[in-house]
Amino acid sequence: MKCTDAVILEQKMLVPEIYQMILQTEAPMCAMPGQFVQVQVPGYYLRRPISICEIDDRQVTLIYKTVGQGTGTMSQMNKGDILNLFGPLGTGFPILPKDPVLIGGGVGIPPLFETAKQYRSLKKNVTVILGFNTKEQIFLAERFAQLGCRVIMATMDGSYGIAGTVMDAMHAESVSKEFVLACGPLPMLKAVSAECQGYISLESRMACGIGACMGCTVRDSEGGSLRVCKDGPVFAIGKAVL
Numbered sequence: 001m002k003c004t005d006a007v008i009l010e011q012k013m014l015v016p017e018i019y020q021m022i023l024q025t026e027a028p029m030c031a032m033p034g035q036f037v038q039v040q041v042p043g044y045y046l047r048r049p050i051s052i053c054e055i056d057d058r059q060v061t062l063i064y065k066t067v068g069q070g071t072g073t074m075s076q077m078n079k080g081d082i083l084n085l086f087g088p089l090g091t092g093f094p095i096l097p098k099d100p101v102l103i104g105g106g107v108g109i110p111p112l113f114e115t116a117k118q119y120r121s122l123k124k125n126v127t128v129i130l131g132f133n134t135k136e137q138i139f140l141a142e143r144f145a146q147l148g149c150r151v152i153m154a155t156m157d158g159s160y161g162i163a164g165t166v167m168d169a170m171h172a173e174s175v176s177k178e179f180v181l182a183c184g185p186l187p188m189l190k191a192v193s194a195e196c197q198g199y200i201s202l203e204s205r206m207a208c209g210i211g212a213c214m215g216c217t218v219r220d221s222e223g224g225s226l227r228v229c230k231d232g233p234v235f236a237i238g239k240a241v242l
Ligand SMILES: Cc1cc2nc3c(=O)[nH]c(=O)nc-3n(C[C@H](O)[C@H](O)[C@H](O)COP(=O)(O)OP(=O)(O)OC[C@H]3O[C@@H](n4cnc5c(N)ncnc54)[C@H](O)[C@@H]3O)c2cc1C
Pocket: 036, 046, 047, 048, 049, 050, 051, 052, 063, 064, 065, 066, 067, 068, 069, 070, 071, 072, 107, 110, 111, 202, 203, 204, 205, 206, 233
C-alpha cells in the first residue's frame, strides 16, 4: 500500500453520470480484485474510495459515478492531468478453485470485472448477473462477454434482459447459489445474502481508509465491529450485519 501519482491516460463517459478513467502509475501496482484506491481529488481534503476495475502492471482503470462534488471534479479532469492514488487498500475477493457467480448492481459492477478476468485466466466458468435500472444505464456488459463469461442481464423497468432484480434473474435462469461474489447497493446485498453462499463487498463512508479512524465501522455478526476499509470491503456472507 502506498501513495503514487498517476497520469490520466483516458477519461470518457460510458453512459450518463458514469465515467471510465484509465491511469498510469509511477510504479507497477499489484492488487487483488475487489481492493480499492483512495483518490486524492485536487481541492478536497478527504480522499474518495473507488474500486479497482482493472489493473495491469502500471495501468489502473477506475469506473465511477458522479454523485457529489469530488466525483464531479474528477469527471472534469483531462488526459495528462495527475491524480494521487493511495492503495491498493482493503481485502479483495478470494480467488478459489471454483466456478464463481458474480452479481453486480450499478457502480458495484466495476470491481467484478478484474475478478472475472482473474477467474477466466484460471479457465473457470464465470457467470455474471448484472442489474441496472434501465437499458440506457448499461455499461461493461459487453466486456464481460468478451472475457468469455456467461452474462445475464436484469433491468428494473424490463427494457433489457430479465425484468426485475438480479435475484429475479438468478431464479429465472436457475443459477447456482453455492459460490457467489457480489457488489452493489445494500438491498441487493441483503437479498443475495439471504439466499446465497460466498462473499459480498460493502460500502461505507470513509475517511482514513487504513483502519485508524473507525469512521467506516459496521457490526460484526458475533457482536464486535468491523472496519469496512481494513477488515473489508469484502466479507464472507454472514460476517457483517447488514
Ligand atoms: C470501498 C469502496 C469502493 C467504492 N468504489 C466505487 C466505484 O468503483 N465506483 C463508484 O462510482 N463509487 C464507488 N464508491 C463510492 C464512492 O466512494 C463515492 O461515490 C464517492 O466517495 C462520492 O464522493 P463525492 O465527493 O462525489 O460525493 P460527496 O457526497 O460530496 O462526498 C462527501 C464525502 O462523503 C464520502 N462519500 C460519499 N458517498 C460515499 C460512499 N458511497 N462511500 C464512501 N464514501 C462516500 C466522500 O468520499 C466524501 O468524503 C466506493 C465506496 C467504497 C467505500
